[in-house]
Amino acid sequence: MSSSRVVALCGGVGGAKLAHGLQHVLGKRLNVVVNMADDFTHLGLHISPDLDTVLYTLGGLNDLQRGWGRADESWNFMEALAQVGGETWFALGDRDLALHVERTRRRAGGERLTTIADDVARRFGISAKILPVTDDDIRTMVVTPSEELAFQRYFVERRCEPVVKQIRFDGAASARMTPEVRAALGADDLQLIVICPSNPYLSIDPILSVPGLRDALRAAGVPIVAVSPILGGQAVKGPTRKIMDELGIQPTTAAIAAHYHGLIDGLVVDSADAAEVTGLDVAVHLAPTLMTDMASKIELAEQVVAFGERLSMPDAQSEK
Amino acid sequence: MSSSRVVALCGGVGGAKLAHGLQHVLGKRLNVVVNMADDFTHLGLHISPDLDTVLYTLGGLNDLQRGWGRADESWNFMEALAQVGGETWFALGDRDLALHVERTRRRAGGERLTTIADDVARRFGISAKILPVTDDDIRTMVVTPSEELAFQRYFVERRCEPVVKQIRFDGAASARMTPEVRAALGADDLQLIVICPSNPYLSIDPILSVPGLRDALRAAGVPIVAVSPILGGQAVKGPTRKIMDELGIQPTTAAIAAHYHGLIDGLVVDSADAAEVTGLDVAVHLAPTLMTDMASKIELAEQVVAFGERLSMPDAQSEK
Numbered sequence: 001m002s003s004s005r006v007v008a009l010c011g012g013v014g015g016a017k018l019a020h021g022l023q024h025v026l027g028k029r030l031n032v033v034v035n036m037a038d039d040f041t042h043l044g045l046h047i048s049p050d051l052d053t054v055l056y057t058l059g060g061l062n063d064l065q066r067g068w069g070r071a072d073e074s075w076n077f078m079e080a081l082a083q084v085g086g087e088t089w090f091a092l093g094d095r096d097l098a099l100h101v102e103r104t105r106r107r108a109g110g111e112r113l114t115t116i117a118d119d120v121a122r123r124f125g126i127s128a129k130i131l132p133v134t135d136d137d138i139r140t141m142v143v144t145p146s147e148e149l150a151f152q153r154y155f156v157e158r159r160c161e162p163v164v165k166q167i168r169f170d171g172a173a174s175a176r177m178t179p180e181v182r183a184a185l186g187a188d189d190l191q192l193i194v195i196c197p198s199n200p201y202l203s204i205d206p207i208l209s210v211p212g213l214r215d216a217l218r219a220a221g222v223p224i225v226a227v228s229p230i231l232g233g234q235a236v237k238g239p240t241r242k243i244m245d246e247l248g249i250q251p252t253t254a255a256i257a258a259h260y261h262g263l264i265d266g267l268v269v270d271s272a273d274a275a276e277v278t279g280l281d282v283a284v285h286l287a288p289t290l291m292t293d294m295a296s297k298i299e300l301a302e303q304v305v306a307f308g309e310r311l312s313m314p315d316a317q318s319e320k
Numbered sequence: 321m322s323s324s325r326v327v328a329l330c331g332g333v334g335g336a337k338l339a340h341g342l343q344h345v346l347g348k349r350l351n352v353v354v355n356m357a358d359d360f361t362h363l364g365l366h367i368s369p370d371l372d373t374v375l376y377t378l379g380g381l382n383d384l385q386r387g388w389g390r391a392d393e394s395w396n397f398m399e400a401l402a403q404v405g406g407e408t409w410f411a412l413g414d415r416d417l418a419l420h421v422e423r424t425r426r427r428a429g430g431e432r433l434t435t436i437a438d439d440v441a442r443r444f445g446i447s448a449k450i451l452p453v454t455d456d457d458i459r460t461m462v463v464t465p466s467e468e469l470a471f472q473r474y475f476v477e478r479r480c481e482p483v484v485k486q487i488r489f490d491g492a493a494s495a496r497m498t499p500e501v502r503a504a505l506g507a508d509d510l511q512l513i514v515i516c517p518s519n520p521y522l523s524i525d526p527i528l529s530v531p532g533l534r535d536a537l538r539a540a541g542v543p544i545v546a547v548s549p550i551l552g553g554q555a556v557k558g559p560t561r562k563i564m565d566e567l568g569i570q571p572t573t574a575a576i577a578a579h580y581h582g583l584i585d586g587l588v589v590d591s592a593d594a595a596e597v598t599g600l601d602v603a604v605h606l607a608p609t610l611m612t613d614m615a616s617k618i619e620l621a622e623q624v625v626a627f628g629e630r631l632s633m634p635d636a637q638s639e640k
Contacts, residue, residue: 044364044425076394080418084440086425094414098400101421105364105406120404 004029004191006305007184007220009133011035011203012050013068014229014291015196016057018304021297022194023058023128025305030128031184032058035198036113037138037169037206038151042090043081045100046107049152050203051117051132052099059124070095089157114178131184133207136175140206141168151202160239164246167201172209177216185216192308193217195226197289199240200259201247208263217263223311225266225304228256231289232272257282266311268304283311324349324511326625327504327540329453331355331523332370333388334549335516336377337611341621342514343378343448344614350448351504352378355518356433357458357489357526358471362410363401365420366427369472370523371437371452372419379444390415409477434498451504453527456495460526461488471522480559484566487521492529497536505536512628513537515546517609519560520579521567528583537583543631545586545624548576551609552592577602586631588624603631 010019010032019032035050056062056070063071073093082088092100099120106116112135121130140151144162154162184190198204208214217224233251234241244251249259253269253276260267266283269276270290277284285307291297330339330352339352355370376382376390383391393413402408412420419440426436432455441450460471464482474482504510518524528534537544553571554561564571569579573589573596580587586603589596590610597604605627611617 043421044428045421070400074394074396074414076414077397077418077421080390080415081422083443084419084422085443086418086422094394094396094417095400097414097417098397098406099404101363101365101397102401102404102406108364123403123405 004189005031005184005187006192006194006308007031007033007190008194008196009033009035009198009204009207010050010054010196011198011207012038012053013057015050015198015203016054016062017291017297018194018196018227018300019054019128020057020294021291021299021301022304023126024294024298025301027127028129031131032128033131033133033181033184033207034117035203035207036132036134037140037172037209038155038202039137040139040150040152042152043086043092044104045097046104047090047092047100047152048103048113048132051113051130052096054130055099055117055120055124055126058126058128058130059121061124069093090152112178114180129180129184131178131180133177133181133213134175134210135178137171138175138206138209139170140202141170142166143168155239160242164243167205167243167247169206169209172206173211175210177210177212181213182216185220190220190222191312192222192305193220193224194304194308195224195260195264197227197229199229199243200256201240201243214263223265223308224263225268225285225308225311226256226260226264227268227289227300227304228253228270228273230256230273231270252276254280266307268300268307283307324509325351325504325507326512326514326628327351327353327510328514328516329353329355329518329524329527330370330374330516331518331527332358332373333377334611335370335518335523336374336382337617338514338516338547338620338624339374339448340377340614341611341617341619342624343446344618345621345625347447348449351451352448353451353453353501353504353527354437355523355527356452356454357460357492357529358475358522359457360459360470360472362472363406363412364424365412365417366424367410367412367420367472368423368433368452371433371450372416374450375419375437375440375444375446378446378448378450379441381444389413410472432498434500449500449504451498451500453497453501453533454495454530455498457491458495458526458529459490460522461490462486463488475559480562484563487525487563487567489526489529492526493531495530497530497532501533502536505540510540510542511632512542512625513540513544514624514628515544515580515584517547517549519549519563520576521560521563534583543585543628544583545588545605545628545631546576546580546584547588547609547620547624548573548590548593550576550593551590572596574600586627588620588627603627 113132142149142154143166287303433452462474463486607623
C-alpha cells in the first residue's frame with residue numbers, strides 16, 4: 001500500500017501521538033480527521049484544543065514534558081491577564097495565543113476552520129492533511145448531577161471532578177461533514193481507516209455524531225481499525241477510565257470493542273491485555289500501545305498499518 | 321489648592337510623562353482625559369494606544385528604555401503570530417496583549433471603555449482618575465497625497481513617512497463626551513486644566529473635537545495651561561515637527577500659542593526657548609520641559625500647578 005491513503009480519526013493528546021507516528025510512516029498519504037466538539041469561545045477567542053494539539057504534535061512543536069501546548073512556551077500573557085482581572089482558569093501560553101487570535105480573526109472574516117487549519121499545517125511543515133470533521137459548531141456538553149458543563153469547563157476548570165451522567169454533542173444534528181472529509185473518505189486509493197486511541201466517548205463519538213460520517217466510513221469499503229485507549233484496565237491519560245466508571249461501563253478492552261461494534265473490523269489491544277481479548281467479536285492485534293517517544297509512535301503506527309493490510313486480505317479473519 | 325482638582329488633557333508618551341508627574345503631586349485630585357482617536361481594531365482586538373500608555377505610565381509599568389509598552393515585556397506571541405502568517409507590523413507584547421484581549425472581551429459584552437479603564441487603573445494602583453474623552457469611536461485619519469491612512473498605519477506601519485496633507489477625526493461629530501469627563505470639568509473644586517505636551521494636531525485636537533468639550537473647558541472658569549511640546553524648534557519625540565512642516569506651520573512656540581489661541585490662559589515654554597516668547601499673546605512660564613526621569617516629571621508638574629495658581633490670582637496677567 002505504498003501509494004494508498006489512510007484516514008485517521010483523532011482527538012487530543014493520545015490520538016495525536018499515533019497520528020504523529022502515522023505521519024512518519026505515511027507522510028502526505030495521511031488524512032487526520034479531527035474532533036472539533038471541544039472547541040469553545042474563551043476571552044472572545046475561538047479555541048480548538050484537539051485541533052491545535054494535532055497541529056502542534058504533527059508539527060513537532062508540542063511540549064513533551066507538560067504533555068500539552070507548545071514547547072518553549074511562556075506565560076506572561078496569563079500573568080498580565082490576572083493583573084487586569086481576566087479569567088485565568090484556562091491557561092493560554094504566549095505562543096499558543098497567536099493561533100487563537102489569528103484563527104478568530106480569520107473566522108470573523110468568513111474563512112472556514114478547514115482552510116485555516118490547512119494553512120497553519122503547511123506553515124508548521126506538516127505533511128499530513130489535517131481536516132476538521134466539520135466547520136460548523138458542535139459542542140460537547142457534560143451533564144452532571146447538578147448542572148450541564150461545556151467540555152472545557154468540565155475538563156479544565158473543574159478538573160473532571162463532577163460525576164458524568166451523560167455526554168451530549170450540541171449542534172451535531174445540523175453539523176455538516178466538510179467536502180474535504182467526504183473526499184478523503186471517498187478517495188479511490190483509500191486503504192485504511194484508523195480510529196486513534198483517543199477517548200471514545202469524548203473525542204471519537206463527537207466525530208461519529210456528524211451526520212453522514214458513519215455511513216461514509218462504511219461506504220469507504222476499507223478496513224476500519226481502532227486502537228484501544230485502555231491499557232491494563234486504565235486509560236493512559238485523561239478522564240477515560242473515570243468517565244467509563246461513571247457511565248456504568250467496565251474499563252475493559254471488551255467495552256471498547258462493544259462501543260465500536262458494527263463500525264470497526266479490527267482492534268489493536270495492548271500486549272499487556274492479551275488475556276482480555278478472548279471471545280472478542282472483532283479481529284485483534286496485540287501491540288505495545290504506550291507511546292513514550294517518537295520510536296514507539298512509529299512502531300505502533302507501523303503495526304496498525306500492517307494490521308490493516310492483513311485485514312484487507314481474503315483471510316483477514318484469521319487473526320481473530 | 322491642596323484639596324482642589326486638576327483636569328489634564330493627554331495623548332501618548334510625552335503627555336503621559338507630565339500626567340505621571342501631576343499624579344505624584346496631586347494624587348487622586350488628578351483627572352486625566354485621554355485621547356481615544358488613535359484607537360484601532362487590529363487582529364480583532366480593540367487597541368487603545370494612548371490610553372494604555374497613560375495606564376502603564378501612571379501605573380509605573382511602562383518600559384523606560386524602549387519608551388513605549390510594558391516593562392519586562394516578552395515577544396513570543398509576535399514570533400508565533402509570524403509563524404502562522406499573521407500581521408506583524410504592529411508589535412504587541414505578551415503582557416500588553418492581556419489588556420487588549422480583556423478590553424475587547426468586555427466591550428463585546430457591552431461595557432464602556434470608561435468603566436474598563438477605571439477598573440484597570442484601580443488594579444494598576446493608579447490614584448488619578450483615567451477618563452477616556454468618549455466611549456464612542458473617533459478615528460484619526462491621516463490624508464497623504466496618495467491615500468488616507470488610519471493613524472496607526474501611518475504612525476507605526478509607515479513610520480510617519482508619507483507626507484501629511486490633512487488630519488481628520490472620523491466620528492468626532494457624533495462622539496459624546498462621557499458623563500465622567502463632563503463631571504470632572506464641572507466640578508466645584510476644579511482649579512486648573514492642563515494641556516499636556518502631547519502632539520497638538522494628533523493627540524489634543526481629537527480630544528477638543530468632541531462636541532461640547534471646548535465649551536466645557538471654557539465654562540469651567542479655571543485657568544487653562546498648555547505645556548508646549550516644542551523645545552528648541554524640535555518636538556521631543558514623535559512626528560510633531562515633521563507634521564508641522566508638512567502642514568505649513570512653523571515649528572515654533574509661537575505656532576503652538578497660536579494653535580491654542582482663545583483656549584488657553586497660559587503656556588509653559590522650555591527655558592531654552594526664552595527668546596521665542598516675546599510678543600506672545602498669552603501668559604508664559606519658562607521651565608525645563610524635558611522629562612527624563614521621575615524627578616523632572618515632578619518638577620515640571622509642580623511648576624505647571626504653581627503657574628496655574630498664579631493665573632487664578634487677580635494680577636495673573638503680570639507674567640505675560
